[in-house]
Amino acid sequence: MTTSPVAMTESLAAYVDDLWDAVVTVDEHAAVRRVFDAVDAGVPPEDVLLDIIAPVQHRVGEHWAANKMTVAQEHAATAINDRVIAALAYHRPPPARAEQGRITVACVDGEWHALPARLLAEVLRLRGWQVDFLGAQVPAPHLIAHLHQTGPQAVALSSSIATRLPTGDRLMNVPCRGIREFNGFPDQGRGGAHGLTSSDAWVPGERGQGRTDGSAEAHERAANGRRGRKGTWPMNDRQKTSAGEAVDEADGVGYLPIAEHGLIGDLRTAALVGTDGRIAWFCAPRFDSPSIFGSLLDAGNGGHWQISPVEDIAKRQQYYFPDTNILMTRMLTENGIVEIQDFMPIREEGDPRHRQRLVRRVVSVRGSSRIRTVVAPRMNYGRDPHKVETQPHGVRFTSDALDISLQANVTLRVEGQDAGGEFDLAEGQSALFVLETNRPSRAEPAVDLVDTRAAEELFRSTVRFWRQWLSQSTYTGRWREMVHRSALTLKLLTHEPTGAIVAAPTLGLPEQLGGERNWDYRYVWIRDAAFSLHALLRLGFTREAQAFISWLTSCLRGVQDGEHGPLRVLYSIDGDAELPEHVLDHWAGYRGSAPVRVGNGAAGQLQLDIYGELFDSVYLFNKYGGGISHDSWMDLCAILDWLLEHWDSPDAGIWETRAGQQRHTYSRLMCWVAVERMIRMARQRGLPGDLGRWMSERDKIYHQIMEQGWNAREQTFVQRLSGDAGQPPECILDASLLVMPMVKFLSPDDPRFRSTVRAIGENLVTDSLVFRYDPEVSPDGLDGTEGTFSICSFWWVEALARTGQIEAARVALEKMFTYANHLGLYAEQIGLTGEHLGNFPQAFTHLALISAATSLDDFMG
Incomplete structure (x- = not known):
């Protein structure tokens, strides 16, 4: 007797609820037992992965995002789901011969959430692929080296954090000998973003076509069909607004809630700084000037300046230095606490030498951390091209209308139109960045360098200004x-x-x-x-x-x-x-x-x-x-x-x-x-x-x-x-x-x-x-x-x-x-x-x- 689709859907929903109860109560044995109950009842292992485990993990993510679940609880629930997948893979081995070829599955550089990629890897094994599962946080150079060594037919990259998607997108343009050309980075899955890249497109969201398919139609779906408007990348199919209306998922990628920002300024212009350490809005030299950083309005094309630890951030905090408009953004990781101090010095009356500056000081308050910064200006609302050149003390961005110099006491490298780098800070150490804007006709090499002592004086004078004003x-x-x-x-x-x-x-x-x-x-x-x-x-x-x-x-x-x-x-x-x-x-x-x-x-x-x-x-x-x-x-x-x-x-x-x-x-x-x-x-x-x-x-x-x-x-x-x-x-x-x-x-x-x-x-x-x-x-x-x-x-x-x-x-x-x-x-x-x-x-x-x-x-x- 064949089980009807309706009955199967209802029974799967019951398994989902039971597995959810097990993971939130941290009952690993109950979780494994319930999954094998489904297998014993005739539910195919692939359906167990996609229709039971994946929805439960998506629910975990939703609860964490809504502050209904702590980071520790989310980690515990995810760990149980990971062990359930391992148990299922051990007891239900894939076909003996990999008929489809070899595929590498990995998380993009900076992505520590490996479970979506693990789900994908197990499904591909069941479908006849030989899978190299590399897990979380795979640096791009090491991934490329692995691809050259192993020569897979396809590569799948995973990202559960929206800000990592551009990293995967850039990687698509890296040619690898013997591997089909990378063609896109579509999202996949129920709320996740584990996506297959190459001319072979896995589209398990479409159950009738849920297979790895090398057809031209599948290629088109992968390269174009799921790509978000204006070149941004979606995280899931649809997202509900507070008014109950749906917008394309692409709209949510790379955007903090509006309230997750603080404001700094110098009484001529202002900048918005997110709790993630990103300057997402900055116009200079005036409030109504065209934007330099505008990712607040287009995450993919607006431009931004990001500073954040490389490792996972357990908690983010933001506050104003008392009685001032100096913004302090703190990021807590397992290794320590990083604090970013953002401010713009105020012009003192009668100071003809004052320059408009945006100062960012990064301090390792506790422990040691590896920090990454990306400076990606997009001049004139992203419409004007610009040149980038290194200087002895930083980098310089020049367009027809604006000249930006960025001083830094850490090494920055040019990456296309952007600049960036990674650096280590031990406890008590700091890094300094000073951005200045000028008109090209008045631009000159940055000779008024801001060292650590000068930055401290800028900080103190800015504190004095705001406190004297408020008094x-x-x-x-x-x-x-x-x-x-x-x-x-x-x-x-x-x-x-x-x-x-x-x-x-x-x-x-x-x-x-x-x-x-x-x-x-x-x-x-x-x-x-x-x-x-x-x-x-x-x-x-x-x-x-x-x-x-x-x-x-x-x-x-x-x-x-x-x-x-x-x-x-x-x-x-x-x-x-x-x-x-x-x-x-x-x-x-x-x-x-x-x-x-x-x-x-x-x-x-x-x-x-x-x-x-x-x-x-x-x-x-x-x-x-x-x-x-x-x-x-x-x-x-x-x-x-x-x-x-x-x-x-x-x-x-x-x-x-x-x-x-x-x-x-x-x-x-x-x-x-x-x-x-x-x-x-x-x-x-x-x-x-x-x-x-x-x-x-x-x-x-x-x-x-x-x-x-x-x-x-x-x-x-x-x-x-x-x-x-x-x-x-x-x-x-x-x-x-x-x-x-x-x-x-x-x-x-x-x-x-x-x-x-x-x-x-x-x-x-x-x-x-x-x-x-x-x-x-x-x-x-x-x-x-x-x-x-x-x-x-x-x-x-x-x-x-x-x-x-x-x-x-x-x-x-x-x-x-x-x-x-x-x-x-x-x-x-x-x-x-x-x-x-x-x-x-x-x-x-x-x-x-x-x-x-x-x-x-x-x-x-």
Whole structure:
């Protein structure tokens, strides 16, 4: 009697569950016994390997990746599976004669996880191959030597760690006499990446064709069919996003979670450093310059700078040197602890000899370690070729637009377009790397060498700068650590030569994995910068506020009434309003989230709310920082004249939607703020202005909001005004309306505001995380969904506090702190599973944290 496929599948699932129970309880005898129960029941040994052992090992990997299993538990479970495979191989020997030929199976250089390769080796033996199984961590030169000595017909390489895949890919181009040409590096298996290379393609994922096949069709599958988009390599077939939508597996290879990064900078630009020791994002010499390292947005083609131990890393840690923006990344291995110190020295005032430098110091804190570094710049978003040459103290990378010199006190070798090397550090020893960028026309040989002593002084001077700056803070409340980290982050996002504050140092990080909501935030939004000024003033940083106001007033000089008014939504850091948006279509995007956009089309939108943020920031500075000049006042009066003629126009709104202009309630609210603040300044300072007209228009805006922005049936303010005063507006909630009492439009005790808070809490809030609106109810012209909006979550805290719900506000704030990354940094959005989404770190979020914490402190006394 033949067992049906359904019955066989159900019985295999039972064996999988039983084997899983055995490996997690570290019961080797039970594991072996259960596997042989399957064999005795008629399950073919190959099916035991692929459909019982492999799924269990995949589950082990998933639990480890989700922190549900410790490294020790993962090692123990893997060891049991390895011994189960050995027992199966011993009791079920392969055919006596190898009919298919000889094949070498090995792990790529640097890959210590050998079980996937072991699975592959045993399956190939069962299929009639003579297998040379070389195990884990096979250095490339030794592998090539072995191939020349043994002359196999094919080679299979395995990698379970995504960052090792490029190593295998490069090895494919090495010709070996007597072996078929290497043609690709497809992934294989359930969640693993054990792949066959050569014109013989093993495709056991396709059970009907699960054989080693030398056909042209198999060759095509191996070389092309499974290769990821844009030349990246997949780890498994499909990967689910948090929204439940699938993206190509290629999108996950070589990408840390967004939150697994820290930020360093020199007040001119910034770099993201991963917990894996990789600089994955760095633009120079400015925030908005083209990238040098951009693997954050294309792991294969973006460029990176990696420093890490050669051996397996058991644990990774990252922290900031206290009260500074110097980043410390620690990697713990069985042999010791390696620490990477990353920082960018700050230019001291009046220092004409200062050079823009990125310093990386590697220290063996405990034990001895072998370290590998790979420096792989890709100039101009990976579009410009460059030359590499060795120098007495390092290497030099030169393109048409940029010159990069890299000093090192260890030996580096040129590898194609890259440089790299391995070196040993005994306990207490260190290695030093210093990267400098210059324009080619100004480039000169590096004569200002940075030795160990000079590097130590750079470290100390950088510590002094950050601590002296932070000492100016007047905040002494309950949440000093989080507030001060946010202040330090805002300072990092400041372009000191101009005083501009960028929204974020990155571009293209997605609001939904695999989606199209990917924007360039390396510019100055009037809205974000105005809120930042408010936050800095609350902490006592008046110098930064003065610098921003100077930048802002320079943007206002000589403004013209363009298509969308005299004020632009965003500017470059030097005040340029022309920021055309285009797509880097040669980049795959973070985990496949394309398109990757440079520039920002929102610069050409009409967003009326920015006028309120502008006038409010000037008002606050006039009140707490310094007086406004006559010329600036006249510029503001001219801008207000335009606003009084256009405040009733539809616009794109605070959320910069691309679904057409609407009559947004928040935009009206901030127009009211603009007029009201000008009235206040005129009265307080005796400044000239048409106060009668101003007050009349202010009151018109007020009544319009109260009549057309209020839904009486649902008892809430809504996102858009109604078409006419006699018709209720559509009930679309918007979290931006939580700021009504913060801008003094309504009392927090007003019943209308309290019921609005209640409605938002019931519809847009999930465990203190707040959606800005529901795109299904309010289509925004973009496909896909997004996460919760972090600034709205902090506005929620303030709204709770202002309506007397102090305990609830405190709980919501503490919950939001738990969503920060390990360094206290926030992206623009938080997904429902806690992942960071959008550009990172974002000024808007950190300034809202400061505002929420300081306000709640005031309410709590």
